[in-house]
Amino acid sequence: MTTGPSGSVLVLTNPDDVTTDLVLRILAERRVPVVRLDPGTDLHAGAALTAAYGTGGQRGTLRTASRELDLTLVRSVWTRRPSPFDGPPELDGQERRFAASQALWGVGGILASLSGAHYVNHPWNNRAAEYKPAQLATARHSGLSVPDTLITNDPRQAREFAALHAGAVVYKPLWNTPYAVDGRAQQVWVREVRPHEITAAVAACPHLFQATVEKAFDVRLTAVGNRLSAARIDSPDLDWRQRQSLMECTPIAVPDPVARAVCAYLTAFRLTFGAFDFAVTPAGDWYFLECNPNGQWAWQPGPITESIAHAIADQLQKGPEL
Known part of the structure; x- marks a missing residue:
């Protein structure tokens, strides 16, 4: 592996993301400078982000408790698991929602527009x-x-699809939306569905049915x-x-x-x-x-996890294609 370009790797993730540590240890061994930031929370705890655009070009700085980063010198950005932009905790209601929205479009926009940086992803x-x-x-x-797949909010179409495929298909949510029953978080798993189990409730939103x-x-x-x-x-x-x-x-x-x-x-x-x-x-x-x-990967057997960690480190170290 060649040394690659100079400049820091910017890692966007939450402080509890231990998977990131596997890659950061490799980058540390290679003496690649890294700045870790959770933009959804750190900017409410003393960090500051500035970007300027004009006829003189684009420039910017990120200041944290331990360092100051020239955003024009970022070689790679690893978008891992940053916290959502929730707004400053000391604000309530409309003010907090407004601040969170401005952070999403402002901070999120700056960090997604670093000219010349290599993003993963x-x-x-x-x-x-x-x-x-x-x-x-x-x-x-x-x-x-x-596999044959149907996405529909039409119960009749869904039942016909299930009947066509030997009477059984699987249902999958289209997004992992938070869901709770009596205040307890629930996980919607992939499950088999028979034609007679498909009710008029399908009309409430699109459902994904897939041939088993x-x-x-x-x-x-x-x-x-x-x-x-x-x-x-x-x-x-x-x-x-x-x-x-x-x-x-x-x-x-x-x-x-x-x-x-x-x-x-x-x-x-x-x-x-x-x-x-x-x-x-x-x-x-x-x-x-x-x-x-942006799936998790560190739960796999040791040799596979190690291979993935090194592959990600290689991508972050090499920076953009020249």
């Missing part, structure tokens, strides 16, 4: 790649196999540029996330056609990083389920 590309309909369309165009894949196992494929790391997941559950203590993970090779399609998918969304989920049939066919452009 750019926050706007992350957002575009989070829409499941766009994921499915892009996966298909990239050459990945996609007869799978032998699942795969989590983590892509960092053209470096792919994949784990086979054997779980007793339809949705392996539901009881992760019961799943078994082992490294698995990625078939060449899948690897090429994954790289095409990243290119289409202008992503450097992506966490892909696949269902693999007994015949060995890989079916794309989804891609989280």
Whole structure:
């Protein structure tokens, strides 16, 4: 690995994000300067951000409790897990909502517009790649196999779709929206749905129904540029996330056609990083389920986690393509 350009790596994440530490330790060993910032909270605790634009060009500074960073010298930005812009805690109601909105569009806009910096990933590309309909369309165009899928708020269409596919499909939420029952947070898992279980309540909002894949196992494929790391997941559950203590993970090779399609998918969304989920049939066919452009990865077996951490560190160290 070459030394790469000078300048700091700016890491945007919350203070409880221990996954980030795996990469920061590698960058520290390489003597790559790093500035860590949680823009949603740090700017209410003494940090200051300034940007100027005009005929003389673009300049800016970020001042934290420990250092001052020239924003024109940032080589890479890692958009990891920053806190939401909630506004200063000492404000209430309308004032706090106004401040939070201004921070989103102002601070968020500055940090997403650092000229010459390499983003992993750019926050706007992350957002575009989070829409499941766009994921499915892009996966298909990239050459990945996609299960038959219906997104609808029409109960009749949903029941007909379920009946057409051997009477059973799975339901998936289109977004991981916070949901609580009696004040207790609930997780909406992927689950099988029979035609008679689909009620008029579907009309309330779009629902995603997908043909059940007869799978032998699942795969989590983590892509960092053209470096792919994949784990086979054997779980007793339809949705392996539901009881992760019961799943078994082992490294698995990625078939060449899948690897090429994954790289095409990243290119289409202008992503450097992506966490892909696949269902693999007994015949060995890989079916794309989804891609989280900012998914977690440190829960995988040690060699895979280590490989991903080094791949991310390499991306952040090298900076933009010259």
